[in-house]
Amino acid sequence: MLQLVVDGLFVGSFYALVALGYSMVYGIIKLLNFAHGDVYMVGAFAGFLLFSTVTGLVASGGLMSLLLVLLVAMILTGLLGVFVERVAYRPLRGSPRLAVLITAVGVSFILEYGVRQIMGPNPRVYPVRLTGETFNLLGARITLPQLILFAVAGLLMVALNFLVMRSRDGRAMRAIALDPQAAKLMGVNVDRVISRTFFIGSALAGAAGVMAGAYYGTVDFLMGFVIGLKAFTAAVIGGIGNLYGAMLGGILLGLLESFGTAFLGGEWRDVFSFACLILFLSLRPTGILGARVVERM
Amino acid sequence: MTNYSRRRRPQLRLLAVAAVSALALSACSGGVTGGADEATEEGPIVLGMLAPFSGSEAAFGPYMENGAQMAIDEINEAGGVLGRDLELVTEDDACDATSATAAANKLITSGIVASVGGYCSGATLPTLPIFVDAGVPMVIPAANSNQLVEADQDGVFLINGTGDQQAQAALAWAEKQGVKRLALVDDNTDYSADLADAVAEQAEGTGIEVVLEESVTAGESDYSANVNSILSADPDMVYWTGYYQEGGLIASQLAAAGYGGELLVADGTVDAKFSEIAGDAAQGVEGTFTQTPDMLEGADEWITKYEELYGEGPGPYSTQAYDAVRVVAEGIEQAGGTESEALVEAIQNIDGLDLFSGPLKFTEEGTLSEGGFAIVEVGPDGAFVLKDDLQG
Amino acid sequence: MTTRAPETRSVRGLTYRIEPPAPTRVRPAPARGLREPRRFMSLVGGLLLLLALALPFINASPYIISIGTSAFIYIMLAMGLNIVVGYAGLLDLGYYAFFAVGAYTSGVLATNDMPLVFTIPFVIVACIGAGLIIGGPTLRLRSDYLAIVTLGFGEIIRLTANNLELTGGPSGISGIPTFAFFGWSFRDGLDLFGIHFNGKILLYYTAVLAGGAFAVLAVSRLGRGRLGRAWRAIKDDEDAAEAMGINTYLAKLAAYVMGAIFGGLAGILMAAHQTAISPTSFVFLNSALLLMAVVLGGMGSTPGVIIGALVISLAPELLRDFSSWRYLIFGVLLVLMMLFRPQGLWPSTAVLPFLRFRARGRSPREGFTDHGEPSENVDRSEELA
Numbered sequence A: 001m002l003q004l005v006v007d008g009l010f011v012g013s014f015y016a017l018v019a020l021g022y023s024m025v026y027g028i029i030k031l032l033n034f035a036h037g038d039v040y041m042v043g044a045f046a047g048f049l050l051f052s053t054v055t056g057l058v059a060s061g062g063l064m065s066l067l068l069v070l071l072v073a074m075i076l077t078g079l080l081g082v083f084v085e086r087v088a089y090r091p092l093r094g095s096p097r098l099a100v101l102i103t104a105v106g107v108s109f110i111l112e113y114g115v116r117q118i119m120g121p122n123p124r125v126y127p128v129r130l131t132g133e134t135f136n137l138l139g140a141r142i143t144l145p146q147l148i149l150f151a152v153a154g155l156l157m158v159a160l161n162f163l164v165m166r167s168r169d170g171r172a173m174r175a176i177a178l179d180p181q182a183a184k185l186m187g188v189n190v191d192r193v194i195s196r197t198f199f200i201g202s203a204l205a206g207a208a209g210v211m212a213g214a215y216y217g218t219v220d221f222l223m224g225f226v227i228g229l230k231a232f233t234a235a236v237i238g239g240i241g242n243l244y245g246a247m248l249g250g251i252l253l254g255l256l257e258s259f260g261t262a263f264l265g266g267e268w269r270d271v272f273s274f275a276c277l278i279l280f281l282s283l284r285p286t287g288i289l290g291a292r293v294v295e296r297m
Numbered sequence B: 001m002t003n004y005s006r007r008r009r010p011q012l013r014l015l016a017v018a019a020v021s022a023l024a025l026s027a028c029s030g031g032v033t034g035g036a037d038e039a040t041e042e043g044p045i046v047l048g049m050l051a052p053f054s055g056s057e058a059a060f061g062p063y064m065e066n067g068a069q070m071a072i073d074e075i076n077e078a079g080g081v082l083g084r085d086l087e088l089v090t091e092d093d094a095c096d097a098t099s100a101t102a103a104a105n106k107l108i109t110s111g112i113v114a115s116v117g118g119y120c121s122g123a124t125l126p127t128l129p130i131f132v133d134a135g136v137p138m139v140i141p142a143a144n145s146n147q148l149v150e151a152d153q154d155g156v157f158l159i160n161g162t163g164d165q166q167a168q169a170a171l172a173w174a175e176k177q178g179v180k181r182l183a184l185v186d187d188n189t190d191y192s193a194d195l196a197d198a199v200a201e202q203a204e205g206t207g208i209e210v211v212l213e214e215s216v217t218a219g220e221s222d223y224s225a226n227v228n229s230i231l232s233a234d235p236d237m238v239y240w241t242g243y244y245q246e247g248g249l250i251a252s253q254l255a256a257a258g259y260g261g262e263l264l265v266a267d268g269t270v271d272a273k274f275s276e277i278a279g280d281a282a283q284g285v286e287g288t289f290t291q292t293p294d295m296l297e298g299a300d301e302w303i304t305k306y307e308e309l310y311g312e313g314p315g316p317y318s319t320q321a322y323d324a325v326r327v328v329a330e331g332i333e334q335a336g337g338t339e340s341e342a343l344v345e346a347i348q349n350i351d352g353l354d355l356f357s358g359p360l361k362f363t364e365e366g367t368l369s370e371g372g373f374a375i376v377e378v379g380p381d382g383a384f385v386l387k388d389d390l391q392g
Numbered sequence C: 001m002t003t004r005a006p007e008t009r010s011v012r013g014l015t016y017r018i019e020p021p022a023p024t025r026v027r028p029a030p031a032r033g034l035r036e037p038r039r040f041m042s043l044v045g046g047l048l049l050l051l052a053l054a055l056p057f058i059n060a061s062p063y064i065i066s067i068g069t070s071a072f073i074y075i076m077l078a079m080g081l082n083i084v085v086g087y088a089g090l091l092d093l094g095y096y097a098f099f100a101v102g103a104y105t106s107g108v109l110a111t112n113d114m115p116l117v118f119t120i121p122f123v124i125v126a127c128i129g130a131g132l133i134i135g136g137p138t139l140r141l142r143s144d145y146l147a148i149v150t151l152g153f154g155e156i157i158r159l160t161a162n163n164l165e166l167t168g169g170p171s172g173i174s175g176i177p178t179f180a181f182f183g184w185s186f187r188d189g190l191d192l193f194g195i196h197f198n199g200k201i202l203l204y205y206t207a208v209l210a211g212g213a214f215a216v217l218a219v220s221r222l223g224r225g226r227l228g229r230a231w232r233a234i235k236d237d238e239d240a241a242e243a244m245g246i247n248t249y250l251a252k253l254a255a256y257v258m259g260a261i262f263g264g265l266a267g268i269l270m271a272a273h274q275t276a277i278s279p280t281s282f283v284f285l286n287s288a289l290l291l292m293a294v295v296l297g298g299m300g301s302t303p304g305v306i307i308g309a310l311v312i313s314l315a316p317e318l319l320r321d322f323s324s325w326r327y328l329i330f331g332v333l334l335v336l337m338m339l340f341r342p343q344g345l346w347p348s349t350a351v352l353p354f355l356r357f358r359a360r361g362r363s364p365r366e367g368f369t370d371h372g373e374p375s376e377n378v379d380r381s382e383e384l385a
Helices: A002-029 A036-053 A062-092 A097-119 A144-166 A168-178 A180-185 A190-216 A223-238 A243-264 A266-283 B004-026 B060-077 B097-109 B127-133 B146-150 B163-176 B190-203 B224-233 B244-256 B272-282 B300-310 B318-335 B340-348 C037-058 C062-087 C096-110 C116-138 C143-163 C199-224 C226-236 C238-243 C248-274 C284-297 C302-318 C320-340
Strands: A134-137 A140-143 B045-051 B086-092 B138-140 B156-158 B181-186 B209-215 B237-240 B262-265 B286-290 B351-355 B358-361 B373-378 B384-388 C007-011 C014-018 C190-192 C195-197
Touching (some): A062 A097, A062 A190, A097 C284, A140 A144, A144 A190, A180 A190, A223 A243, A266 B224, B086 B318, B097 C062, B163 B237, B163 B373, B181 B190, B209 B224, B244 B272, B272 B373, C037 C062, C062 C199, C062 C226, C199 C302, C226 C238
Parallel strands (some): B181 B237, B237 B262
Antiparallel strands (some): B286 B373, B351 B358, B373 B384
C-alpha cells in the first residue's frame, strides 16, 4: 500500500513539474500550450546529447554531472520556449482562440517529428544512469535516485514559488494574469514578462525531461505526448492558472494513477487518467484550489 | 424575361465538353471498358514486398528488404527461375491498415506474382483479401498473428513461427526449469497479447499455474505499478511478450524492486538493445527465439555477405525474408510457371527445403510444422546467444 | 429598380405622403444564371462528381480505385469535421473516435452475420450516443479545454477498443464482408451494358456517392440552414449569440452529433474498404491530420475542405518517397497557415474572381463614393455557404 503511495508521489512529481509550465502559461495568456509536453521531450534529448557529446566532468557520471547537465538543458529548453512563443504565438495574440490552439498543435508536430528526423525513431539509451541503493521505509522501497529526484523537484518548485511570490517579475506575471491592460498601463513590459514566463515554464519541463531520461534510461520522440496530456490533467485537477494547484494536481494524479492501475490493471492506466480529467472538468472545472481568474468556462 | 438561350448555352457547352472527353478517355486501356493487359510470360518475375519503411516500425523494413534482395541476387546469379530473372518491388505499408491496402493494390497493379512481405499483423490482415482475390500467393516472413491463420485462406503461408509455437517453446522451457508459478506480461498490442493468451491457454493441464496476466501500456517509462502487481503475485518466472523498448525498462525496474525470479522474454525483445536499456538487469535474462544465423553453424558466411552488401549487420526477419524469396522461387520451379493455383499447390507441397528455421514443410493451415524456437540468453557482450535448442 | 407607390397617412386630418427615400447608391443587379457564385460552384461540383464517376472508365487499376475510395471516405470524414470545427468553431482533436465507433460497430455486427447495410441504423444510434456522451459534459467548457478533452475521449475510445474482447482486442476485427443485398454481394460484381464492374469498383462508386455527393450536399445544406447560421453566430461570438436567443449549448451539441454521424458513416465505408480494422488506425495522429485537412483547406468552406481532404489523403500516396518528412512538413504548413493565411486555401467567404461583378473602374481600394456610381463589389443579397 505504502509502495503505491511512494510510486505515485514519484511519478506525480514529474507531472507536477510539467503541469507548472502549463499553468503558468495559461494563467498569463490563457493559452493551453499544446506543445509543452514536447518541450519536456526536447529537454530529455538535450540532456542525452549533452551527456553523449561532452566529455570530462560531465561524462564521469554521478550527481555533479547530472546537475550540470540539468542546468544547461534547462537553459536550452527555456530558450526554445521563448523562441516558440516569439515565432508562433506572439503574432497571433489578437487572433481568435481557435487559431492559436491550432498553431500549438502544429508546433507540437514540428517538435516531435523534427526530433524524429534528427535523432531517429528508435528510443535512445541515456549514457548516464542514476543508480543507487534501495532503502526500506516502513515496508516500501525507495531508491536513492528517487530521493534525489524528489529533492531536485522540490527545490525547483520552491524556487519557482519564491520567484512568483516575492520577486518583481512574479508580481508582474500575476498582474498580467489578472488584467493585461491594467498591467500595461502600470508600466509592465507585457511582452518581456510573457517571454520570461515561457522561459521558466519550459525550463521546468526540460528539467523534468532530463530527470526522466536519467532515471528511466530511455528517451524517444513521442515521450512528450502522453506526459503533456497527463500534465494538463494535473493542472486542471489542481486548478489551472494556480501554481500550488499545479503542484497539488500533479501529485494527486500520480497517486490516483498508481492506485487506479493497481485495481483496474495496467492497460487501463491512460483511460483512467483521462476519465479523471473528464470527471473533474464536468463536476468541478475550476479544480481543487480554484482558478486564479474567474471566468465563464 | 431572362434570356433562356443565353443562360443555357454555357451550361450545355460545358456538359458537352465533359461528355466528349470522358468518352475519349474511356477508350484508353486500363479503364473498365478498355482491354486488360495480358500477363506476360517473358521478362522478369516480379515479387512484391510490403514492409514498414515509415512510422513507428520504420526500422524493420530495410532489414526485410535487404534479406529478400540478397536472395534474389543469389538466385539470379545462379540463372534465375525457369530461365527468368527475379525482381523485387517493395512498398511501404507504414504498419497502418490504410497505407497497406493502397500499397497492396499498387503491387497488384504492378503485376506481382507472389508477395513476400508482411511485418505488422494489423497491416497485413487487410491485404489478405486483396492478394487472395488477385490470385497472388503470400509467403509472410514476419507477421504471425493468429488471425492470419484463422482467416483460413488458401495461398497464405507463414514462415515465422506462430504465437502458439512460441508459447509451446516457452512452456517447455518453464517446465524444464521447474517453474510452478508463471506471470504473463504483455504490452497490449496484437502480437504480444496473442502470445500471452496462447501461453495461458496451453498452460492449462500442465503443472504450471499462471498466477498473473498483466498488461502494460507501451510507450511509457514508468512501470512501477505493474512491477508492484507482479511482485505481489510472487511468480517463479515472468514471461514478457512485448518488445525490447518496454522490456528493457521492465527488466530494470523489476530488478530494482528486488525481483528474484527468472525473466523470460519473447522474440520481440530479443535484441542487443534490450541489454543496453536494461543495463545490469539484463544478466540472466532468457528468451524464446527462432534461431538466427549467428546461432547456426555455417551461417557466419551469410552474415558476412550481408554486411558487405549493406554495410550493417542483419536485423530481425532478414533471414525470414531471405527464406520467403527462396520458398517462392522453389514453388515456381516446382510448378513450372507462375500460374496462381499451381504455384499455391507447389508451395504447399514443398518438402524439405532448407530454411534457417529448419527443413520446410507447411502444415495444412500454411504454417511451419516446426516452429524452430529455441531458448537464448543474454551473453557477455549484451547480445543474445543460444542456450538450449529444445530438441533434447 | 421598382419603386413603391407612395403611402399616405392621416394624422389629425392632415394627409402626408410618405415616400421611400431615394437610393443614395445605385446597386448593380445581382448576377443571374451561371454568374451567380453558388450556382456556378454547384455546376463545378457536378462536373467533378461526373469526373469521379468516370474515373473507372479511364483507369480501373486496383491501385487507383483503392486510393480513390480512400480519398472519398476521407472527404466524408472531413465534411463531418467541418461541421464541428468549421461551422461551429469547436476544436475537436478526437474526431477519429466517431470514426472508430462507426467502424467497430459495423465491423462487430458484420462479422456476426449482419449485412453491412443493416448496420447503418445501429451505427447512427451508436454515434449519436457517443456524441452525446462526449459532447454533454464538455461543451460547457471553453474552447481550449474542449480541445484536450476531446483528445482525451479519442484516446479513451481507442484504448477501450484495444482492451475489450468484444472489439477484438489489439488485433482488431478482420474479415469484414463488403456490402451485400439479398444474396448478391459486391464481390460478385455487376455486369451492366456488357461491362463488368468488380466489387472494388462498386465500393468506389458507393464511396463517391456517399462521400462525394451525399456528405458534401448534406453538410453544405446544413451550413446554409438555420442551424448553420446559429453555428456561425456561436463561432463569431458565443456570448452575443446567447444574448440573441440561440441556445448555444444545444446548437453545439447538435454540431457534435451531426459530425459524429458523418464520422460513423464514413467508418462503415472504411470497414468495408479495408476489411480489417484495428486500434492502431485510430491514433491521435490521424485526428490531427484530419484537422489539418480542414484547416489547410479553409475552415467552414466546402470547396476548401474538399481540397484539403484530397491533399491530405493523396499526398502520402503521391509522395511515398518523402514519407518520413511528411508529418514535419504538415506541422510546418499548419503553423505557417495559421500565421499567414488562417482562413485557409479556399476561404469560406471567397468568391472566384471572375464571378465578382465590378463596376467599371471601381474597386473597394479606391474608396466608396455616393454619387450614384455602383461601388459594391460583392453581391450580398444572398449569403454564400
